[in-house]
Amino acid sequence: MKKFTTLHSSEPTFSVSELNRQIQQLLEASLPWILVEGEISNLTRAASGHWYFSLKDDRAQIRCAMFKGKNIAVRFRPKDGDLVRVRARVTFYGPRGDCQLTIETMEAGGEGALQAAYERLKGQLQAEGLFDARHKKPLPIKPERVAIITSAAGAAVRDIIIAFRRRFPLTELTILPSLVQGEGAALNLRRQLERADSSGHFDAIIIGRGGGSLEDLWSFNDEALARAIFACQTPIVSAVGHEVDFAITDFVADARAATPTAAAEILSPDSRHLQQQVDHITLRLEQRLQQRLQQQQQRLLYLTQRLRHPRERLTAQQQRLNALQQRLQQAWQRRLGSQQMVVQHLAQRLERASVAKRIAQQQQTLAQQRQQLDRAMNNYLQARQRRFGSLIEKLDLVSPLGILSRGYAIATDKDQHVIRSRHDVQAQDQITVRLHDGSLRCDIVEISE
Template sequence: MPVSPPTASTNRSVLSVSDLNREVKSLLENNIPLLWVGGEISNFSTPSSGHWYFTLKDARAQVRCAMFRGRNRSLRFRPGNGLDVLIRARVSLYEGRGEYQLIVEHMEEAGIGALMRQLEQLKARLLAEGLFDPARKQKLPMLPRNIGIVTSPTGAAVRDMVQILGRRYPAAAIELWPVQVQGQGAAEQIAAAIDTAGRLRRHDLLIVGRGGGSLEDLWPFNEEVVARALAACPIPTISAVGHETDTTIADLVADVRAPTPSAAAEIASAGAIELAQTLAALKHRLQRAALLLIRHLQQEVRLARSHIRHPREQLQNRAQRLDHLELRLRSAGQYTIQRDRQRLDSALRAFAHCHPERSLRAGQTQLDEAGKALQRAVDGLLQQRGERLGHTAQLLHNLSPLAVLQRGYGIVRDNSGRIVKCSKSLEAGQRVHTRLWEGGFTALVEQTSE
């Protein structure tokens, strides 16, 4: 039987299907927060628009999902049917069919993705607690006498560390704390070994690590129990987990992170290598200083030996010196007598030279020669001055304007007495006065030319 449409007399509020779906969509989107959902992809489709549509299901239920082009471009893998994934999505409703669906904002593969999310959450929590703070980390000892190693006793990592420490730092004692480094219960064993080593205080340094592997293999070193054991350890610690590209939470909490177990052994023995290099340098400097001192002492010995003489040689030297002094004394006496005789002869000759008559004759000769020299000098000076005067007079005559006029030239002046040098300064009808060698005249300018 058909249903009659509602009349205006009824007070019921009636919604259309579109209005209903719109209200339900608003309720879903506004009241359910962004959430993570895991499941298997099925019915995966990619229309030409670039959007992805698929069904996410588990063993008992399924839900429709849509991931729009702006979101799926950032994915580093291509999803497909049968793939287990984790999605971060918001709940919505497709109004056209009245079906609720998930609008996917992020997708990652299950397993690794879940581990990474768990790892990031633990990192954020430990960072907030200050376990990664560099201020709380201890400084490594320069020369650790006893080194503890927490690792697997059968792996290649422990062999590499023991070999490197034995070669670079044989004086250090090495104690192994054998633990399981992957699989169920490995994190608890590692944390217990760190706690026990820290409580016993037998070691000056503790290395915790293992060789490379997958994320799942290295996962015990991302466990919170290991991180807190490292943070509470009173012994300085080095974390050496995996390869250089692997970074675990243990690396962030430990006092020092080594990229590999071998690098951890090199870091632990760096102080010994540095000390050995310093001692080698000091040894070289000491040997060089000792060699220089020995050479200096040898030179002093040779010098002192050269100054030492035999007593017989000294007596001979003294006797020879006495003979030499005797000869010098005799020579000095003869020299004194000879010198006195020479002085007497010189005095007699000087007396002869000082006779008045001889002095008068010498003075007269000098006076005559001086008079002649003076006369020659006066004559030469007069002649020189006369020649100079004549030359100067000739120069004055040559520079005189009258001499120029004598050669037929004239000096032209205007009415104001200025000398006319250029015809441009004259005008027709102007009077000019010309001075000649003898006399002058006045003229009237009729025409000028350049």
């Protein structure tokens, strides 16, 4: 065992400050800039803006300082227990004999490697054409059945359900619960996706989760999951994280939603738009009925004007008028019934979307208009019938048969020519005298002025 030197030894003697200076020079010269990964402990944010903390692992720790001019560039707010990777230089503070790290940059632990892997996979799949717009399938306008692949306990599924109930509650939602982070999450997501797609039951599929760090969202950057989305026959909407988050599934899917709520809004039609469609159909129905009524009125007027004086012609026109009236009423009732069925069908579909009251009002208005139309048609037809009867009475006044009934007669010769003058016949000729209730055959005995 080597003993201490005596005061008279020839070995050099260092003062404490000289020794610390030597240590400082050796450390800073041999370790200029290094990358260190560890867990933050005892973090203190000084009033000056500087950060002081320790980096530790399961066997050791070292004190660190990150000054205000550097820590303002950190993209997240670190806290005790966070795993971080820092770029720093080793410094030695001589007055206290302390060794520490002076930190230049900081990022979440593992994020750099994950980001590099993300960019590498993104470039590979893009080069293969998996992101091309020509492969994107159109989304359904009004999907009846939608599958939701996400965590059953997360906020994302609640946001999607609330959005669908608010916008279009008729959509049938099926939740396929899955892990969304951690070991086995990517495989679980892929199996649920293949299960939903192969069933052929769904019009669209939403796959996603709420926000988080790159490591939390890493399951959605899985290559096998991306290729499974590309192979799906069902339209896929990817809704991963927040608006600033992008995952590989966002690029491969047929549509990318900034948030889970946005995914529901993309797939659900707005009930207000459907209400506008009902209003438009109702307006068109009223216009078509008005046009049809005007056409039939014009046709009725035309037929009325074509009536002639002979009783047979008038009778035929009366029968035709009655037939047209019946056909008009039947056609109008069929048309009205068809449009009412359309309105009733839309009313049933929109009843659960809180527009039943509006449809009931429209139906009441339609019923009132129908009653008004019935009254108008009846009044119009009755007026025409009264006019028709008046015309018949006038015709009776000028009809030859009517004249005969008042005591007049018509004389004709043997050739049935009407005798208008005494010069048309001679004595001993036979003539026929027509009365209102029969005819007489007569011989001419004498002709006088």
